[in-house]
Amino acid sequence: MLKAGLPADWKPDKNADQPVYVQIIEYIKEKIASGDWPVHSRLPTQRAMADTWGVNRSTVITALDELKAEGLIETVAGSGSIVSNNTWSLLASAAPPDWMSYVQMGEHPANSQTVQAINTYENDPSIIRLGTGELTPALLPYREMEEILGSLQGKLLHLGYSEPKGWLPLREAVSAHLRTRGIEAPPDSILIVSGALQALQLISQGILRQGSGILLERPSYLYSLSVFQTSRMRLHGVPMDEQGIRPETLARQKQMRDAALLYTIPSFHNPTGTLMSEERRRQVMAICERERLPILEDDAYGELWLDEPAPFPLKAMDHHGLVLYVGSLSKTLSPGLRIGWIVGPQPVIERLADVKMQTDYGTSAFSQLVAAEWLREGRYERHLQDIRASLCKRRAIAMKTLQRWFSDIAEWQEPKGGFYIWLRLKQATSMKSLFSRALAKRILLNPGYIYDYADSWHLRISYAYASEEELESALYELSQLLRA
Amino acid sequence: MLKAGLPADWKPDKNADQPVYVQIIEYIKEKIASGDWPVHSRLPTQRAMADTWGVNRSTVITALDELKAEGLIETVAGSGSIVSNNTWSLLASAAPPDWMSYVQMGEHPANSQTVQAINTYENDPSIIRLGTGELTPALLPYREMEEILGSLQGKLLHLGYSEPKGWLPLREAVSAHLRTRGIEAPPDSILIVSGALQALQLISQGILRQGSGILLERPSYLYSLSVFQTSRMRLHGVPMDEQGIRPETLARQKQMRDAALLYTIPSFHNPTGTLMSEERRRQVMAICERERLPILEDDAYGELWLDEPAPFPLKAMDHHGLVLYVGSLSKTLSPGLRIGWIVGPQPVIERLADVKMQTDYGTSAFSQLVAAEWLREGRYERHLQDIRASLCKRRAIAMKTLQRWFSDIAEWQEPKGGFYIWLRLKQATSMKSLFSRALAKRILLNPGYIYDYADSWHLRISYAYASEEELESALYELSQLLRA
Numbered sequence: 001m002l003k004a005g006l007p008a009d010w011k012p013d014k015n016a017d018q019p020v021y022v023q024i025i026e027y028i029k030e031k032i033a034s035g036d037w038p039v040h041s042r043l044p045t046q047r048a049m050a051d052t053w054g055v056n057r058s059t060v061i062t063a064l065d066e067l068k069a070e071g072l073i074e075t076v077a078g079s080g081s082i083v084s085n086n087t088w089s090l091l092a093s094a095a096p097p098d099w100m101s102y103v104q105m106g107e108h109p110a111n112s113q114t115v116q117a118i119n120t121y122e123n124d125p126s127i128i129r130l131g132t133g134e135l136t137p138a139l140l141p142y143r144e145m146e147e148i149l150g151s152l153q154g155k156l157l158h159l160g161y162s163e164p165k166g167w168l169p170l171r172e173a174v175s176a177h178l179r180t181r182g183i184e185a186p187p188d189s190i191l192i193v194s195g196a197l198q199a200l201q202l203i204s205q206g207i208l209r210q211g212s213g214i215l216l217e218r219p220s221y222l223y224s225l226s227v228f229q230t231s232r233m234r235l236h237g238v239p240m241d242e243q244g245i246r247p248e249t250l251a252r253q254k255q256m257r258d259a260a261l262l263y264t265i266p267s268f269h270n271p272t273g274t275l276m277s278e279e280r281r282r283q284v285m286a287i288c289e290r291e292r293l294p295i296l297e298d299d300a301y302g303e304l305w306l307d308e309p310a311p312f313p314l315k316a317m318d319h320h321g322l323v324l325y326v327g328s329l330s331k332t333l334s335p336g337l338r339i340g341w342i343v344g345p346q347p348v349i350e351r352l353a354d355v356k357m358q359t360d361y362g363t364s365a366f367s368q369l370v371a372a373e374w375l376r377e378g379r380y381e382r383h384l385q386d387i388r389a390s391l392c393k394r395r396a397i398a399m400k401t402l403q404r405w406f407s408d409i410a411e412w413q414e415p416k417g418g419f420y421i422w423l424r425l426k427q428a429t430s431m432k433s434l435f436s437r438a439l440a441k442r443i444l445l446n447p448g449y450i451y452d453y454a455d456s457w458h459l460r461i462s463y464a465y466a467s468e469e470e471l472e473s474a475l476y477e478l479s480q481l482l483r484a
Numbered sequence: 485m486l487k488a489g490l491p492a493d494w495k496p497d498k499n500a501d502q503p504v505y506v507q508i509i510e511y512i513k514e515k516i517a518s519g520d521w522p523v524h525s526r527l528p529t530q531r532a533m534a535d536t537w538g539v540n541r542s543t544v545i546t547a548l549d550e551l552k553a554e555g556l557i558e559t560v561a562g563s564g565s566i567v568s569n570n571t572w573s574l575l576a577s578a579a580p581p582d583w584m585s586y587v588q589m590g591e592h593p594a595n596s597q598t599v600q601a602i603n604t605y606e607n608d609p610s611i612i613r614l615g616t617g618e619l620t621p622a623l624l625p626y627r628e629m630e631e632i633l634g635s636l637q638g639k640l641l642h643l644g645y646s647e648p649k650g651w652l653p654l655r656e657a658v659s660a661h662l663r664t665r666g667i668e669a670p671p672d673s674i675l676i677v678s679g680a681l682q683a684l685q686l687i688s689q690g691i692l693r694q695g696s697g698i699l700l701e702r703p704s705y706l707y708s709l710s711v712f713q714t715s716r717m718r719l720h721g722v723p724m725d726e727q728g729i730r731p732e733t734l735a736r737q738k739q740m741r742d743a744a745l746l747y748t749i750p751s752f753h754n755p756t757g758t759l760m761s762e763e764r765r766r767q768v769m770a771i772c773e774r775e776r777l778p779i780l781e782d783d784a785y786g787e788l789w790l791d792e793p794a795p796f797p798l799k800a801m802d803h804h805g806l807v808l809y810v811g812s813l814s815k816t817l818s819p820g821l822r823i824g825w826i827v828g829p830q831p832v833i834e835r836l837a838d839v840k841m842q843t844d845y846g847t848s849a850f851s852q853l854v855a856a857e858w859l860r861e862g863r864y865e866r867h868l869q870d871i872r873a874s875l876c877k878r879r880a881i882a883m884k885t886l887q888r889w890f891s892d893i894a895e896w897q898e899p900k901g902g903f904y905i906w907l908r909l910k911q912a913t914s915m916k917s918l919f920s921r922a923l924a925k926r927i928l929l930n931p932g933y934i935y936d937y938a939d940s941w942h943l944r945i946s947y948a949y950a951s952e953e954e955l956e957s958a959l960y961e962l963s964q965l966l967r968a
């Protein structure tokens with residue numbers, strides 16, 4: 001049997017970045033590839049290699065095992081190791097895996113280009129965010145939050161894994177809070193979630209069959225997400241008027257689409273700002289009751305009324321366990337808290353709690369503790385009053401500025417609460433181009449097509465985020481761009 | 485045209501629970517159903533109904549709209565409304581939607597019965613938890629946590645929505661911390677997640693194709709979850725020995741199974757407690773490099789060595805961007821914090837960050853802030869030393885008790901760190917029955933079949949959770965049950 005030679009002119013470099021055994025593997029491969037060590041030749045003994053290279057025998061064994069696993073050498077009784085293969089493909093040197101193909105392979109759809117761009121630019125402090133759906137930092141209660149954190153001595157009671165439905169004292173506080181909004185929900189029918197978005201995620205994965213039909217307002221916040229599409233749900237938009245979603249076609253749509261759910265944002269709808277009237281609420285409830293069409297009510301903005309209290313949520317009129325109700329502290333208190341809740345029939349809540357346990361083992365104990373402190377003892381209520389006053393002022397500025405610069409080129413309604421003005425341009429415009437031209441002026445827009453793929457007429461303007469001066473100047477700039 | 489009569493003997497009850505318009509709907513339905521108001525008959529005028537019933541006309545309209553939507557009446561020009569249908573199915577009175585069918589329909593699989601039972605019993609304080617994978621409350625640093633919370637004045641800097649990858653100061657702290665474990669990871673290649681479980685979830689949804697093959701140790705923690713199965717991944721178990729996953733078949737399995745990933749827990753493996761040796765780590769890395777088989781390294785327990793420092797993670801030997809590394813503060817500091825991280829090639833991290841944004845808009849700002857405080861300035865390191873001392877003591881108690889009561893009926897290895905002893909019974913036992921019999925004695929077990937569906941020989945014993953006395957007494961009880 002041919003014996004492979006062992007030149008004395010090479011030794012692994014112990015100071016190199018590459019581990020010694022990898023260097024040995026590379027060396028042997030080179031020998032095989034070059035034909036120095038042909039197929040069927042016998043390798044030097046382990047001891048010879050260890051001595052010549054000045055390494056432990058175990059290092060040699062590691063390298064040989066690897067070459068064996070790769071099919072390049074094999075062990076033959078009585079003869080040590082022989083070269084068994086010199087296929088080039090096996091010899092190709094290490095390269096990183098093709099991560100890009102992994103990235104493209106993943107099941108979960110990527111955020112839309114525009115949403116990704118918005119997520120990125122939102123971290124650029126030099127940009128004026130004219131559509132952002134969150135309270136401006138100056139309205140976030142930093143001082144009070146720190147006060148609360150400082151007052152927690154002796155109150156930190158649970159640092160372990162959470163109960164599936166969330167920390168009981170927080171569920172109790174949420175239950176008491178919901179009573180002020182006309183909703184009777186015992187703590188057992190409440191699930192604490194890490195924000196309303198997670199609520200939608202859990203509902204999508206936990207209780208809906210693949211391919212279910214979902215009725216929703218058109219436009220809707222939901223169109224900007226892929227949370228339902230991920231489970232291959234079909235979204236069927238229902239038109240709105242100034243009272244909210246239009247009820248006439250609901251029953252027919254439910255039947256035609258075999259819809260499993262109506263998703264609605266009755267109060268200060270995202271993106272249109274619409275407040276569903278009391279009467280419309282009754283109609284929608286009645287139709288859904290008759291049709292046994294469950295409602296997913298997203299009440300993220302419900303407490304942000306500005307002129308007079310908004311009608312109670314649909315959940316408050318729900319006598320048949322028809323409504324899954326979703327609330328959140330993101331829009332009123334702090335998005336960073338990541339606290340929201342789902343209220344619904346107990347078997348549904350239990351199912352969603354099980355899915356939540358499988359998703360992230362529950363919500364941050366710290367966030368739950370802080371949220372409970374806010375909800376107790378009227379602190380949250382007082383904070384809401386401050387926020388309403390500030391939003392009122394900002395809304396007035398936005399209205400005045402729109403009046404001044406947009407009355408001939410756009411239409412809008414004054415919202416009765418929430419963050420948004422749904423600006424309708426009188427002339428169709430290329431929104432993609434407007435988006436870029438605005439960005440060139442350091443203004444970030446939320447174009448209507450995020451919320452309704454066919455839209456090229458609307459912009460979602462938020463009076464909650466940009467500073468009051470920026471709101472004025474950016475709106476002026478925008479009007480100039482539109483006139484250009 | 486037949487005209488429907490309007491008896492004066494009925495009026496809606498304004499004090500009833502049911503809204504007035506619903507009472508009207510029910511009343512008209514009864515009239516139609518009973519045949520009092522036959523098909524094609526003309527309804528009384530809206531005014532007549534409003535007057536007779538003493539309600540607003542708008543209430544009558546609400547009820548009629550609803551009956552119209554349901555297809556029971558229709559509007560005919562010049563004649564007001566007529567009865568158009570008296571199908572019984574349309575007349576059936578309101579009932580809640582069939583939520584149970586929704587609960588069963590959801591895409592996401594439920595936790596296994598045993599895991600659900602464990603999740604439930606874990607909230608019962610009268611139960612001794614002999615398998616629980618978390619530090620006992622007495623080892624959680626409540627006092628220091630409160631100290632930290634009290635020291636945050638002026639440090640609360642971000643209450644808004646988070647950057648997709650997580651709060652930069654925390655990513656910087658994690659980056660510095662990882663350097664002590666041999667891992668060079670710039671903050672840009674780190675994604676903050678809400679615990680290691682979420683990391684697995686994001687990876688499963690973000691970068692793996694439906695139906696991908698996953699190689700993993702058998703048994704494995706991963707078998708107790710449905711995180712990969714949810715995306716229809718196939719799990720292919722690879723046998724272990726006392727050095728960790730066995731390398732010989734890895735390359736073949738990769739090819740045979742067309743595997744996309746190797747999931748491994750090299751340090752203090754869950755459930756076996758095994759520590760992968762340095763040499764085995766090198767072999768596994770070498771094979772995976774050659775095969776371009778990416779590794780998902782779960783290092784939840786890596787810092788919990790008890791006798792001597794564990795070898796560095798695989799990620800520390802990774803020169804080709806092969807390893808996605810997952811870390812967590814749950815096992816060392818607090819599960820309630822819900823803080824973990826993923827380290828990997830930037831395009832992968834960016835993709836996972838986008839999926840995370842679509843899942844829950846980022847991790848709690850409070851948890852991120854607290855975690856950063858721990859990781860800075862050696863606090864975490866000091867805490868680890870305390871924990872190790874306590875775990876060492878607990879391990880000794882477990883070993884002594886096992887020695888005393890189990891040496892003739894079971895076998896085990898002393899773990900070098902982590903929480904777990906993988907107790908192998910000498911006789912096969914019905915684990916389901918053992919589970920129930922132990923529960924009757926208020927002892928909660930983690931049977932081996934949770935971690936390997938075919939297992940009926942093992943129990944995962946944890947020395948981290950039960951109090952030291954309970955550990956002794958419950959192990960004794962268990963030995964009695966096994967002898968019975």
Ligand SMILES: Cc1ncc(COP(=O)(O)O)c(C=O)c1O
Pocket residue numbers: 133194195196197198221265270298300328329330331335339340844845
């Ligand atoms: C209607 C609506 N629902 C839910 C959310 C998500 O809120 P959270 O931060 O609670 O996840 C938003 C935020 O934009 C929203 O506008």
Ligand SMILES: Cc1ncc(COP(=O)(O)O)c(C=O)c1O
Pocket residue numbers: 360361617678679680681682705749754782784812813814815819823824
């Ligand atoms: C190996 C392993 N990985 C991940 C986890 C999940 O930990 P986390 O609380 O960080 O989500 C656990 C917890 O049991 C575990 O044992």
